[in-house]
Amino acid sequence: MNRHNRRLTEDLRIGIRVGLSFSVAFSVLAAMAFVILLINREAGALKRDTGLNFPEILLLYVAGGLVGGVLIGLLRPLRSTAVGSFVLGSISAFPCFMGYILMTYPRTEWYPFGVLAALGGSMALCGSLGFWFYFKTNGWTD
Numbered sequence: 001m002n003r004h005n006r007r008l009t010e011d012l013r014i015g016i017r018v019g020l021s022f023s024v025a026f027s028v029l030a031a032m033a034f035v036i037l038l039i040n041r042e043a044g045a046l047k048r049d050t051g052l053n054f055p056e057i058l059l060l061y062v063a064g065g066l067v068g069g070v071l072i073g074l075l076r077p078l079r080s081t082a083v084g085s086f087v088l089g090s091i092s093a094f095p096c097f098m099g100y101i102l103m104t105y106p107r108t109e110w111y112p113f114g115v116l117a118a119l120g121g122s123m124a125l126c127g128s129l130g131f132w133f134y135f136k137t138n139g140w141t142d
Contacts (some may be wrong), residue, residue: 027062
């Protein structure tokens with residue numbers, strides 16, 4: 001298929017699959033942390049340290065994964081360059097980071113601090129991950 005021809009439904013399917021895969025991976029990590037805290041009888045430490053309880057964390061990852069996956073699908077042509085992969089990773093992670101800000105910070109801190117913090121976190125973590133994946137996969141988009 002020509003790189004400039006797009007099948008939006010296929011891009012969305014791939015994007016949602018990628019978003020939900022990251023959602024599952026982060027949920028598994030959160031579950032492992034929660035189990036360790038339960039074993040150590042410090043289940044309250046999760047809420048104290050993150051501002052969220054375990055079900056809220058899972059909800060955030062699933063919702064962020066779905067929204068991020070749709071963004072990945074819509075913006076998938078950006079994947080054809082290293083800089084585009086960085087931008088795609090940053091944009092796709094932003095909903096999850098911003099969701100965390102909205103759920104844990106007072107409304108007065110949502111803007112500009114919350115937006116800048118979410119943008120910085122998504123660029124640092126997932127933008128750099130997208131950049132790295134570009135080189136690991138030789139820039140494939142199929």
